[in-house]
Amino acid sequence: MLNMTRPRIMVAPNGARRGKSDHPILPLTPDEIAHAARTCRAAGADALHLHVRDAAGRHSLDAGLYRETLVALQEVEGLELQVTTEAAGRYDPPEQFACLQDLAPSWASVSVREINRNSEIAEPLYTLCAEQSTRVQHIVYDAQDLALLRSWRDAGIVRPEQDEVICVLGAYSPARHGHPDELAALLPEMTGLRFSLCAFGPQEQNCLIAAAQAGAAYLRVGFENNLHAPDGSEWPDNAAAVAALKAELERVLS
Template sequence: MPLPAMPLPFVMVAPNGARRGKSDHPALPITLPEIIETARSCYAAGAHGLHLHIRDDQGAHSLDSGRYREALAELGRALPELLVQITTEAVGLFSVADQLACLAQVRPAWASIAVREIARDGGLAPQVYATCAEAGTRVQHIVYDPDDLALLHDWQSQGIIQPGQDDVLCVLGRYSQGQQSLPSDLAPFLAHLPPNGQKMLCAFGGQEHACLAAGAAHGFALRVGFENSLTNAQGTPHQDNAASVAALIALLQRTPA
């Protein structure tokens, strides 16, 4: 008797990130029209959400509030069913004050925030989280290792992180040349996760999909896309972000729950 179909986890696509460009892959979206077209194709392939990075006129990573508001409005018109999360990633370019200003001016429905970046100016941390709470912004905490989770727990116990701000994105690996994450890299996170909130996972390199399938078995939502990996396990580049999304979903459908 065939096993009953199991519901798939929440899948978010991260189509560009802050560091890659057309020289890395010609289908990596840079402009707003390219991002919208990528969002359309990824939604059709099965993605539920989009992790949004915007670029300036030169193609560099930006936290410009006007560009963010424009992108959110255009995506909302084009794909109202798609959930959109902005990034506050600093990439060595922006201060905590810049990140706070972005959150205050954009007031997004959803934002990702790396706890180790906010810790660069810990005195602003209470204002960052209070600003999100006042705006109704859902917060996803980016964590790279158990030390980041320990900082998250400490800020929660102090009341710096407010009730309901419990979501985490566990990142397997780093933004580095040749990074190859493995499913076993998930193990150090599992004993330290907060008890509440959504847990999401992303991973780098050719084993990205295998890492995400392992995360799905532990109840994680998944983030996939060209921000983290351009190729499949054999090293062959995906045609585009939608192809990566479709391949991940096909793998999840083949994988026993």
């Protein structure tokens, strides 16, 4: 049976690695990100996954840069804002912890495999998030990541209320396309978790629809994961990807 409640749509408009050479209107500055947020909200986005860049265009976890962009995003009403703690090859777990501590965001994504590079920081990190009321969405790529998260939950490192997870199908580097069949193998490992999904490659929309039918809370779309429509053409902007997903959800779940 289909899940008749439409998942919320999250847009990831830039990510950590792409630049203007990948798409001319990929948003990098606070003003560009705010403009993308406005158009995506109008197209049907409910939430935004935020990456910020430094003056050289590199991925950054600088709390000051985050604050500047979050101020610019305040004008977009009704849009949930989630910051990332992604390492992207630039940061280690103590620096990721410091970002959360300095910024104290309302919502953040945390990759369990990245934090596990320094596993001793996991307990203080999740304690910090609980104490400062930072909602956590755990990033997982496979069953091994889910097993690690489950072990942390069993040990009390991850609190019961810290039950959100986003599954990533495929990968940016090394490049690997996601496929809907991958989701079926992960669903039994997500018992007791509120799951969301994003996917790389030409099957992105099919992956997201499969997740919607399985009861996903959020579906993440946008230039971080994919620049192309299902027919292979390039999306003109993030808002077009959001609008297409919303229309397909309305068709499939009606």
